[in-house]
Amino acid sequence: MRSILIAGVASGALSHAAVCAQAPSAAPEPPALSAPAAASQEAASEIIVTGSRTIRNGAAAPTPVTTLTSQALTQTAPSNIPDALNRLPQFLGSSSQYRSTTFNATAGLQGNYLNLRGLGPQRVLVLIDGNRVPPTATSNAVDSNIMPQMLIERVDVVTGGASAAYGSDAVSGVVNYILNKNFNGVQASAQRGVSTYGDAGSYRLGVAAGQGFAGDHGHIEASVEHYRNDGIPSQSQRPDYSRLALITGTGAANNPYTLVTNARFNDVTFGGLIRSGPLAGSQFNPDGTASPFTAGAPTGTSQVTVGGQGAVVPPTVLVPKLETTQAFGRASYEFTDTINGFVQGGYSRSKTGYLSAFATRRAGTSNGITIFADNPYLSPSVRTALGAAPSFTMSRLFSDAPGNEQTSLTQSYNVMTGLEGTLGGLHWDVNYTHGRAQLDLSQVEQNNRNFYAAVDAVRAPSGQIVCRVTLVNPAFGQGCVPINVMGLGNLDPAALAYIRQDSRSRIVNRLDVVGANLRGDLFDLPAGPVAFAIGGEARWQKLRQTSNADPSIAVDYTGIRGVPSGVLPFATTNVGAARGSQDVKEGYAELNVPIFKDQPFAKRLELNGAFRYTDYKTSGSVKTWKVGGIYEPMGGIRLRLTASRDIAAPSLFDLFAGQQAQVGTNTDRHTGVTSLSTIVSSGNASLQPERANTLVGGLVLQPSFIPRLTFSIDAYRIAIKDAIGSQDAQTELNDCELSGGTAPVCALITRPFPYSNTTPANFPTTIVVAPQNLSALRVKGIDFEVNYTVPLEPVVGIGGNLDLRAFVSYLDSYQTKANATANFIERAGRVTTVATTAGLPKWRGLVQQAYRNGGLTIQLTERFTGSYRRTTTEAFDPAFVEAPNKIYTDLYVSQGFDQNRYSLFVQVDNLFNVKPPLLPATVNPGFTYPTDKQNYDIVGRVFTIGAKARF
Incomplete structure (x- = not known):
């Protein structure tokens, strides 16, 4: 894998560099993926670099910043901007509609949460125009689906700690969405997509408009967007699911993990398996009679066999439905030549829905079933066989009942207003943000109280079959409908409606932020002005969670028999209530000092430092800092180094x-x-805030003898102590x-x-x-970026440019420590256990080649997943130890018309329909799709066509 990536990057860049080294310079068209912001020499002088509040020239930034235009991102992934970001190798372990960090078919489906370095979405600070975005998840993370994508001008990604500049949560870096604040005219877009299998159908509609007013002293703009993806409703619609592959065993030397197919449970059946009493080992037939249960061939896992009559989880969803809507508006006005004001607001809605599981109840657990001898649904032969036994327990998987239907709905709105201006050569701004995010989770599943009341059926004196509770506690049992759970196909629809209810919870996050900043130049040194920035911020955050399935509230089962110990309100999901608040006060200062400029030994040497003091109501004060600098010994060679102390608050x-x-x-x-x-x-x-020490050092090359070539390499090391995690x-x-x-x-x-x-x-x-400050985490690696534009007229005599871009990441080490007494476990290039978690490849990459000529763009993108070993700490079937590297090719073609006012595009993701490898997990037969959903494409080839118009 290493040789493939290095060879691809080197050959793609250096061969074209050799061809064009003597070619005259030409003005390039906008590239597919822009050069790193730290390497950008144009227009950066007017832009405050993300990651710093003083540096206005990207070339002087000591922290690596990658800038990506919205156009480049939509050409990389037409679904949405966050999906495009997730294709960059720096993002690892993100969760979205298509990605999950586990093998479970239905995990990680509540939004699009970006994850830098695999350190967790809660350690990525998400900003919009440099201001904190209110969290949408319980972890403080932000669902990036809520951004107004049509008005995003670019996205800055800081791949290093930035807490001193921006505050808590910037441990792994910052993702800053920059708005186009001068959007004029009207732009509309529409697109439609579908997979090669006829599913995963999607469409996107959007319109944005902007207009100046009051003699262009004011400006107003707005956008509305809607996206829908129908997902993949069943795992059975993809290869390998039908094999029912599973890993069995315990990973011990005497019981290694082994791959089996046609895996089934041997302790539960579709019609019901009797687990105690005279008929133990018998299963219920559809007519209610019992017959001997035949188990399959044993495996290394006691509850799993190959073949036999045991149950298997019916197909659940592979990719959920996703529907997002964003509406955004912004108005700004120049009150004077030195004072501007603005107000902006947005509303977003993101909804997923899917079939998550089928109810499974096992004897001996808090979900077990007990059938009493007086149950009128018992067949005469079974009742006779019971003899004097008063009851028996049974296990059953309810494949003849509707599966659990889960819905996740995130609604978010935020309002921001502020003033900014200049005074005596200094720039100041004050701002206020109010945000509210509401996450509603619901799952239609079995209500345990109703279930056990319905199962405890008896015959009333009138001869009618009723719930026993209606006789012994009539007021308590009103509405109860008895149910027959013995035998496949005997569930009464009215009884199912009685036992199935919504388990619901609502999480509301509120955030209010007031901030003020002042920046400018203090005085001049021979090498240039000393720039400073100071500021302060106050945040008030509130959380409230409500639920109808609080496990701390006792449920009254008076008059109901057969209720197991430890039973919960609902069969699957039970969420407690939560309420809390946090007040944060903080202040910061940053200084940028030029030391040398245009000297024989130093074309440029600048030092940068920042300090922030933060006080939390819940845990007291904490200090963060950053020191760094850049050194250019000569033109075209730049060295950069940053060390920082960063924090992430609970x-x-x-x-x-x-x-x-x-x-x-x-x-x-x-x-x-x-x-x-x-x-x-x-x-x-x-809990206390976790602390991280970050060190990032790199080299940027822009050789004068190869115009338009930029190469950067940055090594990083992040060590988190007192890490918050459960x-x-x-x-x-x-x-x-x-x-x-x-x-x-x-x-x-x-x-x-x-x-x-x-x-x-x-x-x-x-x-x-439960979350604790016990764990630790250490990560180190190297990022490579190559950006090269080749004017083709001097080379091959045709117009246009060839843009070459490569992003490659090498993960040298990823060590986790579960608690203070545990040893560090290395996860880079492996997983610690084969059970359910996704792996961390050492090499990952994205390489793009784009031809642009006027309104025509033809772009090829190759994505490399990297490989990893599934386990090094456990015994494993050697045939399935290696999770292989996969290479995906994407094709994008667009043509503009009428001076590019109108354009049509076609994109084909996974052009060659590369299928994921067979990598089963060790959970439930049928429940997990047998591959790593985090690293591999499970959708297959996807076609998208679209049109854009600008008026």
Whole structure:
């Protein structure tokens, strides 16, 4: 992989450089992906560089900044700007409609959350015109689908810590969306897309308009956009799902992970498997009679067999539906020659919907089923076989009932107003932002109280079959409809309607920000002016979460038999209430000092430093800083270096979340069992901000003998201590087992018996996951960028330019430490466990070649996923250890007409329909799609056509 990427970058850039080294310079057309902002020499003098509040020349920025035009981004991914950003190798582990950090078919579907360096969306600070965007998620992260994309002029990506300049959460970097504040005229766009399989249909409609007024002293602009993607409603619509591939085993030397196909459960069936009493080991037939259950061939996982009569999870959604709407407006006015004012506001709506799972109930868990001997739905033969047994337990997967229908709806609005101006050569601004984001989550699933009341059926004195609770507690049991759960196809629609309800929660984030900034030049040195910036900010943030499925509120089951211990309000999702607030006061100062300029040993040497003091109501004060500089020994060679201390504050949800509980399936290597446990989480009010030390150093080359070539290489190292995080239940189980039961995380796992018991009966009943300041994380790597424009007239005698762009990232190390006593675990180029998590390839890249001539653009993009090993700490079937590199090719063609006022475009993503590799996980047969959804394309070839018009 390493040789492929280096060869591709080098040959693409250097061969054309050799051809055109003697060619005369020509003014290039706008490139597909602009050069790094730190390398840009044009127009940057008028732009404050993202990552600094003093530097107005991108060439002087010590921190790497990549600038990408909105046109370039939409040509890279026509779906939306965040999807295009996620194709850059610096973004790793993002979640979106198509991407998930787990193998689960339905994970990570609540928005488009950018993730730099794989450090988490909560450690990326999202800005719009340099101002903080109110969070939309419980983690403080921002759903980038809410941005007004038609009015975005460019996006600046800072790939290094920027907390001293912008505040908390800029640990891995900053994504700054820059608006086009001088948009004039009317622009409309429309596009339609579909996959080669006839699904994933999409369309986008948008219109933007801008106009000056009051003799151009004022300006107003607005945009409205709507996007819809129908997704892929079933995993069965893609190759490999029908094989029902799964990894079984525990990863131990005597039970290695092994790939099997036609995997099925052996402890649950579609019609119901009797697990206790005289008929234990029998299954219910559709007519209600019982027959012996035939299990398949055993595997290394006790609950999974190959073949047999066990159940398998029916196909769930592979890609959810997505629908987004954005409306934005902005008005500005020049009150005087030195004072401008503005007000802007936006509303966005992002909705996903999908079939997430099918109800599964297992005997012996908090979701188990008990059938009593007086149940009138029992067939005579079964009732006779029971003899004197008063009841029996059973397990069942409800494939004949509707699956759980999950919906996620994010609505966000924000209003910003401000004044800016100049005074005595200094530039000042004051601003106020108010934002509100509301996330509504709902899932139609089984209400446990109604379910157990309906299952506990008896015959009334009148002979009618009724819920027992209506006889013993009539007021409590009103409306109950008895249900027959014995045998496939016997579910009464009226009973299903009674037991299925919405589990709902609503999360509301409110943010108010007041800020003021002052910048300018203090005095002149021989090398130039000393620039400064000072400012302050106050933030007030509030969180409120409500739910109809709070697990801390006891449910009354009076008069209902067979209710298992630990039962939750709903079968799958139970969310507690949360309420909290945070007040933040902070001030900063930044200084940029030129040391040398145009000297024999230094064409330029500048130093830059910043300091910020932040005070949190919940945790006290914290200090962040940055020091850096750039050194140009001669023209065309620039060295840059930055060291910084950065922070990420705990979210209000981390601090104040109420108890939440859900029933989840996990594989316990200790007992060799895959089954259901209750997973409980809550907030932690004692959390402190996490701290990160970042070091970034690089080299930028712009050789005069190769005009229009820019090459940059930047090495980075980020070390986070007291990292805020809560491991998922599967990771906690794995870490506890790796420690032999001695790690502190083992205290969060509740088992029926002591840890020394390894029998299946000791499978965990409850697993607690909660945020803590216990973990640590260390990441280091190298980023490469090549940008080269070749005028073709002097070379081959045809008009136009050839633009070459390459972005390549090398992940040298990614080490995580679960807690203070654990060892660091290396994840670069591997995963720590094959169970469910996606891998972290060492090499990733994107290479573009674009021909532009007038209104014609033809662009080819190659995306490299990189490869990784699925495990190095566990025993594994060697045939499936390697997750291979895949190369995807995208084609974009557009033609402009009437001086480019009108244009048509066609884009084909994954031109050669490269399929993802077969990489099964170790969860439920049928539930997971057998590949890594984070690194590989699961949609296949996608065609998009569109038109744009400007009036």
